[in-house]
Amino acid sequence: MAEKKKLSTAEILAMARGKAAEASAAKPAGESPSPESAAPASELPAASAEPDSAAAVEKKPAPKPAAKGGARPSVAEMMAMARAQGGAKSAAPAEKPPTEKKPVEKPAAKPAAVKPAAEKSAPAKSGGPKDTASILAAARGAKPGPMTKAEAAAAATSPPAKPKAVAPPMPTKPDYAKPSPKPVAKAVSADESRRGFLHVMLGSFLGIGMTSLASVSALWTLGFARFMFPNILTEPPSRFKAGPKEGFSPGTVEEKFKAQYGVWVVNGDYNGQQQIYALKTVCTHLGCTPNWLEAEQKFKCPCHGSGFYKDGINFEGPAPRPLERYAIRIADDGQVEIDRSRTFQEELGQWADPASFIPATA
Amino acid sequence: MAGQTSDFPAMHFPALLAAGGLIDQATFLSGVKGFLTIYYLGLAITNAVAAFLLWHHWHRPKAALVWTIVATVFGGILAPMAGSGDPYWTPRMPEAIVSFLNSWLSGQVGAIVYTIGSVVFLSVLYLGRDFFVRPMVAWTGLNLALLAMGLSMVNQNFWQVVSKGDNIPIVGLMFLLGFFTWLATYRAVINDKRIAEGLPPLEKLDDEKVLVWPDLVYTELVCMLALTAFLLVWGILIQAPLEQPASSVKTPNPSKAPWYFLGLQEMLVYFDPWMAGVVAPSLIIVGLMAIPYLDFNKKGMGYYTINERKFAYLNFQFGFLVLWVTLIVMGTVLRGPNWNFFGPFEPWDSHKVEALKNVDLSEYFWIGLLNRGLPKAPTGSGFFVELGYILLRESPGFILMGIYLFVVPPALAIGTTLFRNMYLKMGFLRYMLMTNLLLMMAILPIKMALRWSFNLKYIIHIDEWFLNF
Incomplete structure (x- = not known):
């Protein structure tokens, strides 16, 4: 068996043809010896070929796929099957050609068993070289079996009527798929439409599923929205007291509110006017926190190098506008109070607003 | 340190x-x-x-x-x-x-x-x-x-x-x-x-x-x-x-982006965050996507x-x-x-002073060249008056950018054989698109050079609407 795997397709086809020829030669020899076929029969030692192919059939596990109820066989299996058929054919006539008895008892050899019958119906035609396509087709099991080239030609001239693909009858539409009668008029009573709504929402498993999905999603959304309003805010209050005005001596930048409130309280000069103002510690470029450099008397941002004068005006780096001010005032108790909920922007002229500074004396 | x-x-x-x-x-x-x-x-x-x-x-x-x-x-x-x-x-x-x-x-x-x-x-x-x-x-x-x-x-x-x-x-x-x-x-x-x-x-x-x-x-x-x-x-x-625990008030100095974004961070030094952070990166991506439609060279x-x-x-x-x-x-x-810029072997002194005073193009033009103040709308004027004044103030920048993007490409096509051939092969629209993408790419080194040599801050500087270029 091992060397069989090495055979090329051409060789296998040649072998199949040879075996079919043997079969057709052997068959007439046993059935009705006609003069034409008797001559090749005597030439071909049919008897010597028989045991070989018969043994091949018995040993062969290949035609299994056929037994598996229509699983498509691989090419190798098809070839094996073709070989098996050839063997069966040559074996069958030798035993007892006309009987219905299968040459091999295995159910696997079913296609092979069909063959003799098919051949019996037209024994006269079987002779001459086989058509390659028909051999392969026979192996695939779609067509009756290898036929002669003459047969193939005949088949080509008058193709057998193919079984028409009959479309199975459409299943009747279920109720829910039928086009519902159009709402002809809006005369549907409120009661009916309400029932219709309920029917859509809860009338089927799909409806129930979608409805519950929607409700759960809505609940989730609501729950998520609730997160936006926490019970406790740990942020520092927007207003805070920064001590008495006298705590900010002229020319100083008070940094002690930076960590908690993000504010520099500066007593400085703006446009020739001494003021106390609260600068927001956020760079106007990209929002980093600048540092106050006492030695250079400037605010310098570490991210992109923006620099601001003590009054908050930008002068170097990419910051497009000055630092912002928070609202600042003297509270009723005399302390400086800073309100971080209001900001004042210089470029909008808001630093002139008296709420943005406390006048101071130099 | x-x-x-x-x-x-x-x-x-x-x-x-x-x-x-x-x-x-x-x-x-x-x-x-x-x-x-x-x-x-x-x-x-x-x-x-x-x-x-x-x-x-x-x-x-x-x-x-x-x-x-x-x-x-x-x-x-x-x-x-x-x-x-x-x-x-x-x-x-x-x-x-x-x-x-x-x-x-x-x-x-x-x-x-x-x-x-x-x-x-x-x-x-x-x-x-x-x-x-x-x-x-x-x-x-x-x-x-x-x-x-x-x-x-x-x-x-x-x-x-x-x-x-x-x-x-x-x-x-x-x-x-x-x-x-x-x-x-x-x-x-x-x-x-x-x-x-x-x-x-x-x-x-x-x-x-x-x-x-x-x-x-x-x-x-x-x-x-x-x-x-x-x-x-x-x-x-x-x-x-x-690094140390994050704090909203303490930014590490220097604060560096992840290494693959350092180019973008460098760009941010020269442009408005909106330009360098959003417009330019989008232009890079769009420009890369446009290459197959602009490239007519079938070789290689x-x-x-x-x-x-x-x-x-x-x-x-x-x-x-x-x-x-x-x-x-x-x-x-x-x-x-x-x-700040430091040499590769220079100690990182956070108090290193670099004298920088960045000046806008409009300031160069109105104050430096014409020796008069920036055009400024009278306080309390309406929106359109203010708009007119802003446009007037930034007109040098607008004119320069207009020339850069819309006059330079035709000039290139007329003046150089390379670009003329491109124009002939690509047609007007594709040619303008390609040259504009190229010029936008080139504006980064140009702006860097202008910043370093003239302390130029912005070519167009409209703080009022966060439109700076």
Whole structure:
């Protein structure tokens, strides 16, 4: 068996043809010896070929796929099957050609068993070289079996009527798929439409599923929205007291509110006017926190190098506008109070607003 | 050195963590001598392997001898010298070079020198590519670069920069990128020669089909395993560059973006955040996507070549190597506290003063040139009056940008053969689109140069609507 795997397709086809020829030669020899076929029969030692192919059939596990109820066989299996058929054919006539008895008892050899019958119906035609396509087709099991080239030609001239693909009858539409009668008029009573709504929402498993999905999603959304309003805010209050005005001596930048409130309280000069103002510690470029450099008397941002004068005006780096001010005032108790909920922007002229500074004396 | 101390890889010397800045050179060297010895030994082994391959595989005994000597110098002389840990014996960068680099790569001058220098350096490599891609020349260059690296690492300031956990990938990137650029250029040079001789490119000779499965997938599997192993080792050896707990009021100084965004961060220095952070990156992506629709050169598909695609090649390398990679290196090595420019061996002094006073184009024009104040709408005027005044104030910038984007392209088409051919092949719309994308790319170096030379802040500066350019 091992060397069989090495055979090329051409060789296998040649072998199949040879075996079919043997079969057709052997068959007439046993059935009705006609003069034409008797001559090749005597030439071909049919008897010597028989045991070989018969043994091949018995040993062969290949035609299994056929037994598996229509699983498509691989090419190798098809070839094996073709070989098996050839063997069966040559074996069958030798035993007892006309009987219905299968040459091999295995159910696997079913296609092979069909063959003799098919051949019996037209024994006269079987002779001459086989058509390659028909051999392969026979192996695939779609067509009756290898036929002669003459047969193939005949088949080509008058193709057998193919079984028409009959479309199975459409299943009747279920109720829910039928086009519902159009709402002809809006005369549907409120009661009916309400029932219709309920029917859509809860009338089927799909409806129930979608409805519950929607409700759960809505609940989730609501729950998520609730997160936006926490019970406790740990942020520092927007207003805070920064001590008495006298705590900010002229020319100083008070940094002690930076960590908690993000504010520099500066007593400085703006446009020739001494003021106390609260600068927001956020760079106007990209929002980093600048540092106050006492030695250079400037605010310098570490991210992109923006620099601001003590009054908050930008002068170097990419910051497009000055630092912002928070609202600042003297509270009723005399302390400086800073309100971080209001900001004042210089470029909008808001630093002139008296709420943005406390006048101071130099 | 405030703010930089915690970034030392703790593996080398925990003592430095406490020292808070520059320490005694002998103490420092005793910390790094192990690493430096391994470094030089690695160089020696690499060169020995190269010499062996040359002798055994490529049958070039003379070259093999040269690299054997180099390997001996690295392994037999430099490695033990570095291993001594003695400030006198440890091989280091000559003081002349250190002070030269420090003075020329520092401050405003440094920015200009660095940028022009890297462009000139890359241009020289490009123009002399026939010479520089020769394996022996490239190998020499690699050895010199690695030697310079080893000599520089003895300097504490340099060491602090390159050994920082964040920056190790960038050091790797420089060498990896050098290798891959060399590889591509090497093959392109060979192909260009072959094409000039009428031969097919190398890639066409070896056109055999390779299967995805198993060839490619197996290769990928092996790469995946190797990379995973490499990352594991990296993760074990080098500590994550963690910093102090986040605080909204304390920004590390300097504050650096992840290394792959350092180019963007550098861009942010010269442009409004909206422009540099949103518009320009989108333009980069859109421009890259537009290339297939703009490119009419059908040559160079599936093989390396430079001569057949010079325009595309130069544009890409300019955009990638100059405008992206050198900016990453600049942001890593040369940008220090307060985002000032520091030489590679210069101490990071956060109080270094750089006199900068940035001026808008409108200020240059109205105050400097016409000697009058900026046009300003009378207080309380309506929206349209204010709009008119703003447009008038920024008119110089608008006119300049208009000329730049809409007059320069036709002028190029008229004045140069290269662009005229493009115009004829591409048609008006495609030509304008391509030139505008090119000009937008070119405006980054232009703006950088203007900032460094004229302290120009914005060409168009409309604070009122956050529209700055």
